[in-house]
Amino acid sequence: MLNPVHLRTLVEVVATGSFAAAARRLGYTSSAVSQQVSAFERAVGTPLFEREAHSIRPSSAALFIAERGAELLAALDGFEDEIAGLVGGRRGRVRLGTFPTASARVVPHAVARLAAERPDAEIQLDEGEPDDLLPQVLAGSLDLALVYAYDLVPRTWPEELTVSPLLDEALLIMVPGNHPANRAQIRVEDLRDERWICSRDGTAGATCAVRLCAAHGFTPRISFRSNDYGLVRGLVRAGVGVAMVPALGFQPTAGVAGRPMRGKPLWRHVFAVHRTANANPLLRDALAALGSACDQVVGEHLTRA
Structure with missing residues (x-):
């Protein structure tokens, strides 16, 4: 398997025309550059430079590898940036489940905020009743779901879930x-x-x-x-x-x-649920966006939990 560090060194040697110049660009010693090039030659199975007393000459294979290698290294750098964005919550995907009345009143505000704060993130929505959504959260096909429970129809929560009250x-x-x-x-x-x-x-x-x-x-x-x-x-x-x-x-x-109704009021309670073990960095932002959206709908008969 080709070593991308050695590939980057080869690209620099071809670009600069010498081991010493490539070493200065990369922050290595000339000896280290020479050793990396030799290791790369062994990996590909052919000499890549004609070595003379005071100069080197790249072979046609070296020129080909350097040209294609520069493209691959650029793609690798971009991939590393995407991974950093994913880990940092700037990129990635968050999958939200919601029930119809929350879809109409709460979710649009939350999605708008999340899209503004994380423009490179992908937001997916699915809709259903709590009994449809909870198995999807447990199975990992949804990251986060809005669900509800009535006072007169209490609900128990699987221990794998973190349950965050949002609205009453x-x-x-x-x-x-x-x-x-x-x-x-x-x-x-x-x-x-x-x-x-x-x-x-x-x-x-x-x-x-x-x-x-x-x-x-x-x-x-x-x-x-x-x-x-x-x-x-x-x-x-x-x-x-x-x-x-x-x-x-x-x-x-x-x-x-x-x-x-007259007498003791009855309530339906809205919760956000996710697997406690879910490490998606966008979860925190999605929960914050849902909380902000709930603040916007609070009013008569609707209170924050």
Whole structure:
């Protein structure tokens, strides 16, 4: 295998025309340069210079190797710079997972900051529910994921993960604006006879809604299911049902009210999770960007964890 140090020495000898001049450029002694050239000749299996008493003459093989070697050394220098950038967090790739409401409200701010601070880094996004994202984080196909957990649907975390709290979202009851239960705080028990709109069966949101209603003495009559809060909002506005939504999923809309429930407030909590052993230097910057993005969405019903 060719030694790149010896190759660099050969390139300098050809460029300067002497061992002594190459030694001065490289900071070696003339003897060291001569030894490196001899070692390189043994590696390639042919003499590369005609040595005379006071001069040397490169062979055609030496000229060819020096020309191509200079290109290779330039590529190697560039590669070393890329590695340094990767280790220092200036380059590389970070793979983020997120759930839909965070995708709409939080992630754009975070990606914009991260792209501005690390313009040479590659940022990849994937979207899914926590049960989809957590296995990808554990498997290493995602570096970092935004996930959530409801008060009434607690979640346990694998010990391999570092879990960073980001946001607390109040759970709101969404009703048509003209609904008789539309007050500053809504009594959940007043909605026992309503049709309910929930997320897909088996999701944490749907489980939370059922447990919430059970705590108020009734089983909700679930007539529609969707994980698209825009559709849920449209159905509520059309007067076909009521819904429980986290604050990130509520957008003020004419004809729709999103109110906190009367009594003890309930929350959905947003976390950033990553493998503790993940050494990606961009993780720190991604977490900082997500924290800054959360600061921008804090407001009524949304607080920093």
